[in-house]
Amino acid sequence: MLVTGLPSRRGVLQAAAAGPLLLLAACSSDGGEQTPDADDAVRSDVSASEQRLLARYDATIAAFPALAGKLQPIRDQHAEHLAAMGSQPTNRDDNGPAVGKTPAGAISDLTAAERSAATERVKASGQASSAELIWNLALIAASESQHATALARGSA
Amino acid sequence: MSDQAIDNLTQALEGEYAATYAYGLIGARVSGGALTRARQALSSHRQARDELRFDLAALQATVPPPAAAYDTGGPIDTAAQATALAVQTELRLVRNWAAVATTSAGPSRDRAVRHAQECATRAVTWGSPSQAFPG
DSSP: OOOOSSOOOOHHHHHHOOHHHHHHHTTTTTTOOSSHHHHHHHHHHHHHHHHHHHHHHHHHHHHGGGGHHHHHHHHHHHHHHHHHHTTOOOOOOSOOOOOOOOOOHHHHHHHHHHHHHHHHHHHHHHHHHHHHHHHHHHHHHHHHHHHHHHHHHHEE | OOOOHHHHHHHHHHHHHHHHHHHHHTTTTTHHHHHHHHHHHHHHHHHHHHHHHHHHHHTTTOOOOSSOOOSSOOOSSSHHHHHHHHHHHHHHHHHHHHHHHHHHHHHHHHHHHHHHHHHHHHHHHHHHOOSSSSO
């Protein structure tokens, strides 16, 4: 997934089309570094995961607008996580991820996704080197645990 | 182990002492499911406190004793005040544990992050909204 070596203009444009994950990796080589450092790889992985979560929330809100009041604040918190990883949300060209057939099913799916994300963030924090990244990942892990609990409890 | 690591563990221990004190007050002001949650939280915080005392002792660092009382930000006479104290106590600990994570590695860091998650989750069960960066 990571772009290695100095990116060509075409490579950067392809990366931009593929999403900020690759763009981030490509940009990090501007300073002459041939390989992104380990923390960049962690940020890239977490950014990709946050993008997927954002897409799931957007698709769920589009399918069930009545859930927007509950889901939009959580969705926006994922956008803050993404920003802390140095990425921006991207507009997707495809139809987005599949959404549960009922509002309850969709909430249940999001709850499971948050639990998985919270577990992934613990692992990511273990791979990080800089104190700032560890700090951010610990708080993002905590945030996503809150999301799972809030969704399961029926409140945001 | 760096001075910063010991400082972070010590701050977390102070937070867990304060939580243990707070839940003694909280438990006296709530009932039903909230009382059950307060008891479970008290048990978790006692265990975390003991882990931190153990960790500091293992590093041959000073293990501070608990204070006689901790600032609760005002009287805890009602269930609403008790619940607000629970939220505040848990959210402060999220930051303490995140700080411990920054100066630990391997299983110790994982454990610190999981403590941060547990405290953040308990804050939500006491009525806090979720936050992008809890605490």
